[in-house]
Amino acid sequence: MKHERDEECKAKDGYRNLVKTIELSRIFGLILARNQSAIEASYDGMEQSDSLLQLPGRSNCMNWILGHIAVYRDVMLLSIGKKPYMGERERALYGYGSDPIYEDGACVDIRRLTEVLYGGHAMLSEWLSAGGNDFNVETPGGLYVRKGDTIGEHFAHLFAHEATHAGELGSLREVALVRMGKGWK
Numbered sequence: 812m813k814h815e816r817d818e819e820c821k822a823k824d825g826y827r828n829l830v831k832t833i834e835l836s837r838i839f840g841l842i843l844a845r846n847q848s849a850i851e852a853s854y855d856g857m858e859q860s861d862s863l864l865q866l867p868g869r870s871n872c873m874n875w876i877l878g879h880i881a882v883y884r885d886v887m888l889l890s891i892g893k894k895p896y897m898g899e900r901e902r903a904l905y906g907y908g909s910d911p912i913y914e915d916g917a918c919v920d921i922r923r924l925t926e927v928l929y930g931g932h933a934m935l936s937e938w939l940s941a942g943g944n945d946f947n948v949e950t951p952g953g954l955y956v957r958k959g960d961t962i963g964e965h966f967a968h969l970f971a972h973e974a975t976h977a978g979e980l981g982s983l984r985e986v987a988l989v990r991m992g993k994g995w996k
Contacts, residue, residue, distance in 0.1 A: 835946050835963055840939040842970045846977045847932045850880065853980030854925055861987035862921040863914045873983040875912040876976050877924040878905030883969050884931035886956050890965055891944075893934055896927040907956060 853873065854862070862874040871879075878897075882905045885895035901919055903909065912918045938944065946963030958968035988994030 835966075836939045836942060836944055839966055839970060840936060842974065843932065843935055843939065846880075846970070846973050847928070849977040850877070850928060850980060851925075853977075853984045854921060857921060857984070857987055859921050860914070861990070862924075863912065863918070864983060864986045864990065865911075865913075866982060866986060870911075871979065872912055873980060873987070874918050874921060874924065875905060875909075876979055876983070877921065877928060878912075878919055879909075880973050880976050881924055881927040881931060882906050883956070883973060884928065884935065886954055887966060887969055888931060888934055889954055890951055890962060891938055893938070896930050902955065 854877065857873065859874075862877070863872050865872045878901065881897055882902050885897050885902070888895055897905075904912070904918060910916075944962075946961060946966070948962050950957050950959055950962055950965040957965065958972075959965035985994050
């Protein structure tokens, strides 16, 4: 009798873990989709010169934020065994602690950044929707940035980080629209 109860408990725990995995996949998928939607809305109709505009105070420009998000998506891809989109030079321009990007400075073209963001979104979405992901697996060492002991913790931190930066893009879009004569009428 005790053995049967033990087996029943193990089965319930397995089911609970499966539900947690499905829920995390869905939650992370929803956050990723929301972030991607905000990101795409921000750069719609923008040119390279628009992406280099800054708010007063020499803040980050849209180009830097898009590149920074792309770098961190690459970190997520690497953590699940996928190939990154950006190279070392690109990562150096947009990684943590990198210099701000100004209108006359080195940067990646906005079209390349949007392709990278779209590709990273597609790969992460596919992985999340495939199911069977174990978010309790240890986050690999040797990543550019490691933000949690498990893939679940790592993704939770990086998706929150991405959402913060995606939220910054709306103001930069407004600056560009004002410059084009299309905003704040």
